[in-house]
Amino acid sequence: MSIFRALAAELFKMFAGDRWLTLTAILVVAGCALAAGAHVLSPTVLPFVLAGGILSALALGVIRGARR
Secondary structure, eight states, X not given: OHHHHHHHHHHHHHHHHOHHHHHHHHHHHHHHHHHHHTTXXXXXXXXXXXXXXXXXXXXXXXXXXXXX
């Protein structure tokens, strides 16, 4: 259980400390919500687009953090 607490704390620290990462994740979620509401993306594809967007935001955040 302590592994999950440590993982949650690390993710919270990443999102709280990096404004760009937080904004990117919010934009991905909002974009998926708008696409679902406008029936642009089918419900079967939407989870994959959401997961891919969040993972790419996290990867870009790690790359940006490594340059500092």
